[in-house]
Amino acid sequence: MRLTCVVNGEPREIDGVWEGESLLYVLRERMQLPGSKNACEQGECGSCSVYLDDVLVCSCLVAAGQVEGRTVTTVEGLAPTEDELHPIQAAFVEAGAVQCGFCTPGLIVATHDLLARNPSPSDAEIREALAGNLCRCTGYEKILDAVRSAAEA
Amino acid sequence: MSTVTEVANGIGQSVRRPDGIPKVKGEFAYSSDMWADGMLWGATLRSPHPRARVLSIDIAAALAVPGVFAVLTHEDVPGRKTYGLEHHDQPVLAFDEVRYQGEPVAVVAADHPETARYAASKIEVAYEELEPLVDPEFALSDASPPLHPGGNLLRHVYIEHGPEPGEADVVVSGEYEVGMQDQAFLGPESGLAIPAEDGGVDLFIATQWLHVDRDQVAACLDLPLEKVRFTLAGVGGAFGGREDVSMQAHACLLALHTGRPVKMVYGREESFFGHVHRHPARMRYEHGAYADGRLAWVRARILLDGGAYASSSSAVCSNAASFALGPYVVPSARIDSYVVYTDNPPCGAMRGFGAVQTCFAHEAQMDKLAAALDMDPVQLRRRNAMETGSSMPTGAPINCPAPVDELLRLVHERPLPEGDGAVPGGVANVTRGEGVVRGVGYAVGFKNVGFSEGFDDFSTARVRLSEVRGEPLVEVHTAACEVGQGLVTVMAQIARTELGVENVLVLPADTQVGSAGSSSASRQTHMTGGAVQAACRAVREEWEGRGAIGDGIEATREYHHRLTQKLDAKGQGDAHVTFAFAAHRAVVDVDTELGLVRVVEIATAQDVGKAMNPLAVEGQIEGGIAQGLGLALMEEIQVVDGLVRNASFTDYLIPTILDMPPVELDVLELGDPDSPYGLRGIGEPPTISSTPAVVAAVRAATGRELRRVPLRPDDMIGL
Numbered sequence: 001m002r003l004t005c006v007v008n009g010e011p012r013e014i015d016g017v018w019e020g021e022s023l024l025y026v027l028r029e030r031m032q033l034p035g036s037k038n039a040c041e042q043g044e045c046g047s048c049s050v051y052l053d054d055v056l057v058c059s060c061l062v063a064a065g066q067v068e069g070r071t072v073t074t075v076e077g078l079a080p081t082e083d084e085l086h087p088i089q090a091a092f093v094e095a096g097a098v099q100c101g102f103c104t105p106g107l108i109v110a111t112h113d114l115l116a117r118n119p120s121p122s123d124a125e126i127r128e129a130l131a132g133n134l135c136r137c138t139g140y141e142k143i144l145d146a147v148r149s150a151a152e153a
Numbered sequence: 154m155s156t157v158t159e160v161a162n163g164i165g166q167s168v169r170r171p172d173g174i175p176k177v178k179g180e181f182a183y184s185s186d187m188w189a190d191g192m193l194w195g196a197t198l199r200s201p202h203p204r205a206r207v208l209s210i211d212i213a214a215a216l217a218v219p220g221v222f223a224v225l226t227h228e229d230v231p232g233r234k235t236y237g238l239e240h241h242d243q244p245v246l247a248f249d250e251v252r253y254q255g256e257p258v259a260v261v262a263a264d265h266p267e268t269a270r271y272a273a274s275k276i277e278v279a280y281e282e283l284e285p286l287v288d289p290e291f292a293l294s295d296a297s298p299p300l301h302p303g304g305n306l307l308r309h310v311y312i313e314h315g316p317e318p319g320e321a322d323v324v325v326s327g328e329y330e331v332g333m334q335d336q337a338f339l340g341p342e343s344g345l346a347i348p349a350e351d352g353g354v355d356l357f358i359a360t361q362w363l364h365v366d367r368d369q370v371a372a373c374l375d376l377p378l379e380k381v382r383f384t385l386a387g388v389g390g391a392f393g394g395r396e397d398v399s400m401q402a403h404a405c406l407l408a409l410h411t412g413r414p415v416k417m418v419y420g421r422e423e424s425f426f427g428h429v430h431r432h433p434a435r436m437r438y439e440h441g442a443y444a445d446g447r448l449a450w451v452r453a454r455i456l457l458d459g460g461a462y463a464s465s466s467s468a469v470c471s472n473a474a475s476f477a478l479g480p481y482v483v484p485s486a487r488i489d490s491y492v493v494y495t496d497n498p499p500c501g502a503m504r505g506f507g508a509v510q511t512c513f514a515h516e517a518q519m520d521k522l523a524a525a526l527d528m529d530p531v532q533l534r535r536r537n538a539m540e541t542g543s544s545m546p547t548g549a550p551i552n553c554p555a556p557v558d559e560l561l562r563l564v565h566e567r568p569l570p571e572g573d574g575a576v577p578g579g580v581a582n583v584t585r586g587e588g589v590v591r592g593v594g595y596a597v598g599f600k601n602v603g604f605s606e607g608f609d610d611f612s613t614a615r616v617r618l619s620e621v622r623g624e625p626l627v628e629v630h631t632a633a634c635e636v637g638q639g640l641v642t643v644m645a646q647i648a649r650t651e652l653g654v655e656n657v658l659v660l661p662a663d664t665q666v667g668s669a670g671s672s673s674a675s676r677q678t679h680m681t682g683g684a685v686q687a688a689c690r691a692v693r694e695e696w697e698g699r700g701a702i703g704d705g706i707e708a709t710r711e712y713h714h715r716l717t718q719k720l721d722a723k724g725q726g727d728a729h730v731t732f733a734f735a736a737h738r739a740v741v742d743v744d745t746e747l748g749l750v751r752v753v754e755i756a757t758a759q760d761v762g763k764a765m766n767p768l769a770v771e772g773q774i775e776g777g778i779a780q781g782l783g784l785a786l787m788e789e790i791q792v793v794d795g796l797v798r799n800a801s802f803t804d805y806l807i808p809t810i811l812d813m814p815p816v817e818l819d820v821l822e823l824g825d826p827d828s829p830y831g832l833r834g835i836g837e838p839p840t841i842s843s844t845p846a847v848v849a850a851v852r853a854a855t856g857r858e859l860r861r862v863p864l865r866p867d868d869m870i871g872l
Binding site: 018020021028032033034035036037038039040041042044045047074075076079085089090092093094096098099100101102103104105108124126127128130131132133134135136137138139140141142143144 | 167169170172173174176177178179180181182183185186188265267336337338339340341387388389390391392418420421575579580636637638639768769771772774775776777778779780801802803807808809810811813815816
């Protein structure tokens with residue numbers, strides 16, 4: 001099938017999409033946007049978090065066809081320019097919140113969503129908001145630091 | 154040449170990761186992100202049975218699926234049909250028998266991953282099912298059917314330390330069990346194999362040790378080593394689970410067979426079958442002590458389930474024996490550690506490597522002993538604490554700093570956290586505090602750093618100094634695997650410090666330079682750090698001699714740690730290079746009506762020798778504790794009759810940000826006399842004693858014996 005949507009502000013038209021493909025697969029394998037990660041393929045780990053229109057979703061759980069005519073924003077679409085980082089991205093680097101980094105893109109999109117809704121979250125609110133994003137390396141302490149610091153920025 | 158130059162972003166500073174920016178932008182290329190023109194996708198057909206004879210494999214229907222380019226079985230493996238880290242006992246693709254559920258039987262390459270998976274499902278395998286051998290205790294007996302030609306006993310380590318255990322004022326005994334934990338790295342097994350014009354193959358792969366992967370795969374492909382070139386792709390975590398080969402040989406076989414690049418990426422379910430796990434353990438302990446709390450003797454019997462293939466089981470078995478007593482002075486001990494083959498999933502390396510299992514048991518015993526002696530558990534531990542010069546049960550003295558007493562004092566003296574109104578189970582729990590009990594528990598543990606038992610462990614670094622547009626540039630080339638721990642950062646820090654040059658580029662790790670050894674055993678900063686230091690010093694000497702960089706200065710150096718010895722028949726020998734220690738205190742709230750635990754805080758103290766990068770040290774400690782907490786409270790691969798019941802992140806739980814408490818840290822820097830900059834490996838100790846500390850806290854809260862991890866809600870209700 002043909003899929004027409006807007007991804008990171010750019011209109012995209014992709015041919016040859018198989019109906020069984022997820023949004024995550026199309027982003028990674030057909031749009032050269034591998035930033036969203038596939039770590040569980042069942043919506044448990046949050047590594048594939050993106051915005052569909054303005055709603056935070058696990059792109060592995062969205063069928064490609066559901067995206068027809070809609071807008072997607074991925075981790076690649078958050079920075080203001082190619083050479084700059086979004087303040088949340090900068091905060092993750094600075095706080096040491098990145099180790100292997102496989103969970104990082106999803107956490108950054110989820111943090112972006114949290115801070116858009118709640119610009120100064122408490123620790124409990126941060127934990128609640130990011131509870132759907134698994135990280136196996138950091139123990140989350142530095143991720144909390146990063147979110148706190150991004151909220152202050 | 155021991156002078157160290159003051160330079161920005163050198164050692165001892167919290168330098169930010171060079172790969173941090175591409176990782177936060179989503180631009181860092183992990184092994185699953187690899188892509189090549191004309192690339193095919195590989196898929197694996199796995200055995201549904203834990204034990205069966207393979208009678209026939211019919212690939213015709215699979216080959217007929219449009220879009221399929223190859224279907225390969227054991228007959229297509231041109232070289233050695235088996236591989237393995239210590240014993241070549243694991244088939245690349247099954248031939249006579251399958252020995253665990255999920256064992257690879259055939260591989261497919263197709264133009265779409267779904268086509269490849271569909272075609273794999275069309276392969277017809279005729280199996281004759283056999284009764285699986287799933288009880289490790291039965292595997293140890295002569296009555297069990299041998300799963301491998303040498304029988305089912307993979308290794309037995311016996312340690313005879315001191316005189317025969319005799320008198321004691323108090324004796325406590327216990328039986329303990331540890332469930333099968335998964336590394337659960339987030340980036341599943343994956344890689345891209347590209348056939349080369351010389352008849353060889355290039356593989357871009359996420360692994361922990363490029364050379365050992367390469368050597369095993371080259372033998373299976375029947376290719377000379379120089380035609381099998383491995384390059385490290387981005388690694389999404391490892392924790393021991395990437396020490397063994399998974400899809401490496403399969404992707405290379407498919408690429409060579411089709412003449413096209415082939416990418417293989419496991420899904421999460423397949424990943425649970427695609428790598429080894431932490432050995433489940435059954436342990437029986439008996440501790441004798443004098444009335445004043447001094448340990449008199451220990452008897453320990455440890456049985457580890459190795460699963461279907463050897464992997465690194467024999468080293469895990471030996472480690473379990475070496476560290477069976479904990480970091481205590483014990484005058485006399487008898488230790489038997491066994492690892493056996495079964496038809497359960499293969500087990501091998503995971504962070505802590507044998508010391509995790511025994512630490513859970515010896516720390517439970519110390520608490521039991523404290524209760525029997527009516528002593529404070531911290532006091533009992535401090536009274537028996539090892540120090541520099543104390544003897545290992547293997548007979549050799551501890552030569553490095555061994556601040557066991559100090560670590561315990563630090564975690565003990567930290568103020569306890571206050572109540573913050575939160576309850577176990579979070580916002581969903583409607584309790585107002587009734588049924589919620591607080592407990593505090595302590596544990597201390599230790600482990601070897603680096604490879605033991607006479608293994609000539611080394612790493613290689615090539616360092617090149619050149620001038621680019623009038624500015625000096627240092628390039629560091631090693632085969633050491635950055636798996637998330639921050640090795641790329643610390644290698645650059647070392648080069649900056651040694652050469653006084655700020656501009657350092659760490660080149661991609663590959664097999665075009667000598668082996669770096671494995672990114673495991675808490676060894677890589679020590680070993681590859683040592684090699685980078687040595688290569689830099691050689692470059693600096695040449696630079697100072699010449700007085701100019703000229704057309705560049707290059708040096709390649711190997712770093713070997715001091716030689717160790719094998720253990721003799723009584724488990725005696727100087728088997729370990731050096732040791733790392735940590736202590737933990739856990740504070741928990743337990744809802745005894747719902748069986749829920751909330752870890753309120755973990756306090757830890759660890760000696761790191763030298764904090765090469767303090768921010769990265771904290772990250773390793775906090776992350777390691779999360780894995781220890783996971784083993785205490787939730788993580789277990791459930792295997793019933795040889796079948797895995799929970800191969801997904803829905804059913805295999807790892808700690809979320811709601812489960813992890815704040816961590817209070819004390820980092821000691823007691824330089825190691827025998828390592829570069831005095832540093833000591835840091836990756837594993839956080840995972841070793843955090844588990845028993847959490848369990849001790851739950852024990853304190855509930856009064857239950859709690860002899861098995863992970864704990865279950867049933868263990869904590871109905872007090």
